[in-house]
Amino acid sequence: MSVNPDQRSRASASADAPIIEIAGLRKWFGTFQVLQDIALTVARGERIVICGPSGSGKSTLIRCVNSLERYQEGRLVVDGYDLGAGQKNIDTVRAEVGMVFQQFNLFPHLTVMENCMLAPMKVRGTRKKEAQELAMRFLARVRIADQALKYPAQLSGGQQQRVAIARALCMTPKIMLFDEPTSALDPEMVKEVLDTMVGLAEDGMTMLCVTHEMGFARKVADRVIFMDAGQIVEMGKPEPFFANPQNPRTQAFLGQLLH
Amino acid sequence: MIRQFGLPEALAILSGVQATILLSLIAFVGGGVVGLAVALMRTSERTWLQRCAGFYIDFFQGTPLLMQLFLVFYGLPVLGYKVNPWIAVAIGFTLHASAFLGEIWRGSIQAVPRGQTEAAYALGLSYASRMRNVVLPQAMRISVAPTVGFMVQLIKGTSLAAIIGFVELSRAAQIIASATYKPLLAYGCAAIVYFVLCFPLSRLSMRLEKRFAVKT
Numbered sequence: 001m002s003v004n005p006d007q008r009s010r011a012s013a014s015a016d017a018p019i020i021e022i023a024g025l026r027k028w029f030g031t032f033q034v035l036q037d038i039a040l041t042v043a044r045g046e047r048i049v050i051c052g053p054s055g056s057g058k059s060t061l062i063r064c065v066n067s068l069e070r071y072q073e074g075r076l077v078v079d080g081y082d083l084g085a086g087q088k089n090i091d092t093v094r095a096e097v098g099m100v101f102q103q104f105n106l107f108p109h110l111t112v113m114e115n116c117m118l119a120p121m122k123v124r125g126t127r128k129k130e131a132q133e134l135a136m137r138f139l140a141r142v143r144i145a146d147q148a149l150k151y152p153a154q155l156s157g158g159q160q161q162r163v164a165i166a167r168a169l170c171m172t173p174k175i176m177l178f179d180e181p182t183s184a185l186d187p188e189m190v191k192e193v194l195d196t197m198v199g200l201a202e203d204g205m206t207m208l209c210v211t212h213e214m215g216f217a218r219k220v221a222d223r224v225i226f227m228d229a230g231q232i233v234e235m236g237k238p239e240p241f242f243a244n245p246q247n248p249r250t251q252a253f254l255g256q257l258l259h
Numbered sequence: 260m261i262r263q264f265g266l267p268e269a270l271a272i273l274s275g276v277q278a279t280i281l282l283s284l285i286a287f288v289g290g291g292v293v294g295l296a297v298a299l300m301r302t303s304e305r306t307w308l309q310r311c312a313g314f315y316i317d318f319f320q321g322t323p324l325l326m327q328l329f330l331v332f333y334g335l336p337v338l339g340y341k342v343n344p345w346i347a348v349a350i351g352f353t354l355h356a357s358a359f360l361g362e363i364w365r366g367s368i369q370a371v372p373r374g375q376t377e378a379a380y381a382l383g384l385s386y387a388s389r390m391r392n393v394v395l396p397q398a399m400r401i402s403v404a405p406t407v408g409f410m411v412q413l414i415k416g417t418s419l420a421a422i423i424g425f426v427e428l429s430r431a432a433q434i435i436a437s438a439t440y441k442p443l444l445a446y447g448c449a450a451i452v453y454f455v456l457c458f459p460l461s462r463l464s465m466r467l468e469k470r471f472a473v474k475t
Contacts, residue, residue, distance in 0.1 A: 095383030
């Protein structure tokens, strides 16, 4: 099943154009520099996993991609829209980029179905009936359609995170950002969320995932990025990245993670 | 001549309740509408809006309602506007109530977890939709108790309108008290009426809180 019918026509129009271009990106929180000269180009359909110690700037980096964080220097272009060129571009990009948060951030006062219907109706002007169908389609896709009328608090963490994925998909995004989507979950619920993400990856979604799930990285990632102290320290295909990391910092990090 | 305290006197006190209720409604509606605007300004991303709202809140929270009513009632004529007492209290109570409600709701808006706003941003929702569909419904639940608490205060605060000529509950009781020399009885009647007005509100607040607690 195609996640985004629109994506194909645009991709064929400019098949080689990268969907995300980041160059010379620098960001400070006060005097502390969180991002130091980040350069990254992401092709359409590419799956990228970003890992690194906490405070390395990996979350900040993907939060820049939909402008949840502003940056002070550099250039960030998403699907042709320069995020440094005004609010209008930011609004456009946000509607085209889906995001899944560590803490789910579902709207607690709305049912699962209403959570999924809100943005299509308010941002795209989709009519209620169509929004319902859309919501049910994606809820079925994350295998949670039977819970559509419940409130988020009535669901388990894993179920909530799958709803959050469905909610993002209802906007038929061109890119999905995942900010440690399984870090707040009980261990037995990690798999159901990862399986959903693998399914998305197989459908050709462009994905940027901040995660420590290295099994997931091996399975779906086209590239794995290791960040430390606000820099991209190492980047490569999963097999060489895990088998033979070049940078000592990467080696140390992976050593801690795997053993 | 000293009047007896009988049914006509009790009814005279009760008739004051009409003005009390009307004054309260004016204060709720005016304070609610302007208060929402104040709360939204206070939580705006624009610092100059925040500052304006902050100054407004500080000023009207920091001065007595009595002074505010005097200022409007005697101040506007000085500026050349002849105001009838209803307009004067409407302005006075609106200014007062909006400052307090604005501050209560500012706190409630900020108590909605940051992640909710971020999720709304990430979905591309506009400011209006973010507020109306995501933040305010949640802030409303948080604010039920303090809002109703303030409304109860406000009902009782309407007695201050007496000083610019309104015969509401307290003033009516005062008139009867001085005519009958039965202050305890007269003010006791007024107190009961105030209680009858305020008690259901407090109860309603508790029920609303319970209902919201179940839903989330």
